[in-house]
Amino acid sequence: MNPVRAWNRFWFAPISARPLGAYRIIFGVLVLAHLAFTWMDIDYWYTDAGLLRGNEARIVAGDLRYSPLQYVQDPIAVRLIVAGIAVVAALFTAGWRTRVMGVLLYLGQLSLYHRNMSSVCGPDTVRMLTSFYLMLSPCGAAYSLDARRAARRRGTAAEPLIVPWAQRLLQVQLALIYFATAAFKCHGATWLSGTAVHFVLFNAELRQLDMEWLASYPVLLCLFTYGALFVEFGLAFLLWFRPTRTWFALLGVGLHAGILPMVNVPLFGEQMVAVYLVFLAPDELASLLQVLDPRAWLRRRRQEWDALSARLDPAGALPGWRQLELSFESAETTAA
Structure with a gap:
């Protein structure tokens, strides 16, 4: 090449x-x-x-x-x-x-x-x-x-x-933010020892909710600490590749959703997650929009209802609600 x-x-x-x-x-x-x-x-x-x-x-x-x-x-x-x-x-x-x-x-x-x-x-x-x-x-x-x-x-x-040169700059900027954040955290002893999240929980000036009860589970806090480093390093590199993009995008959403109740930084996670969109291919974006489209949910519910109606009356001669009503009446007559 x-x-x-x-x-x-x-x-x-x-x-x-x-x-x-x-x-x-x-x-x-x-x-x-x-x-x-x-x-x-x-x-x-x-x-x-x-x-x-x-x-x-x-x-x-x-x-x-x-x-x-x-x-x-x-x-x-x-x-x-x-x-x-x-x-x-x-x-x-x-x-x-x-x-x-x-x-x-x-x-x-x-x-x-x-x-x-x-x-x-x-x-x-x-x-x-x-x-x-x-x-x-x-x-x-x-x-x-x-x-x-x-x-x-x-x-x-x-x-x-x-x-796409301006869009590429936006992608590179996001990757640099994640990489620099994770790299600087590795200079601190609390992140490498797995105890950083413990101190975040007890920072009353920044926290949104009182989550000090999590301090009773040090193994869980250790997993959160190392997990944050892993996800941030991964987001810096693996959003670029289609096989890993979806998984790390979901991990990124989970990371910022987990930060939200711990740290009061309005609209930071939302901004970071939104930039993931510029990494998507057109078909990936179309799939995402289809999943988020409420009309697709209603369409699926209608298809399920039509399928139920077809089972009750294969000829389709009666409306679905009437078919369901007749089926209940038939069941009641049989039971009597």
Whole structure:
């Protein structure tokens, strides 16, 4: 295999736009959820009636982290700006003028990010990174109003294809986050000794629920600790390969679901799990959507009902409910 040709194919050979389009929708919903959480304490975090007042926000951010909210700090004006960002996020989610909305969404989130650096944590950093990559990508090529408009103009429905270099950057970023997290944990004695989860349970400042009762089962905590390391190292490498992708995606969902009650880090696990979508092949995404589609559940229930009706009346002359009613009447007559 020619390594140069393989490298170019990895970054630039056209692929389906559907996984990236599906991820755009989930990401937009998560951004809207973040803005909803922000709205609850907006005065404290982003106005001159809160934590940082006057030029304190500029001092904390430094000279290179500009934000208009460092100068516009009136509560009403800040609310209007955040509401505008929410409108942009909704249009981005729907896929209307996705390229323009992607840029505006990134700049809007960056203005919030730089306004109060004292509140920045992991979920904010992940959201800014993924927003940057989506701004560069053709994420509106599928599952969007832009794609629908393009299909109408073209006059035929075609499989949307994109050049994937921005999507590859998103994939590499996720792998680096998992690998760096697991590697840094291996520098700590508590993770290598299998006791790290014990200390997490007793961190009252970060925990969501009181789960100290798990400390009575040290073997279980040891399994949780080593299991987390195993899954994080695996996610860094094995999401790339189809035979292992499904299993490690499920393990990743389980990992973040297990973190959720232990550590209060809103919308972090949701963001990480959502990025798994960009690793999927089109047929894998179609299978996932079919599993999650409630119409498929109803269709299966109807098929089961039809099968039951056919057994009760092979000729199909009566409606299914009437067949079932007659069968009960026949059973009662026989018993009498």
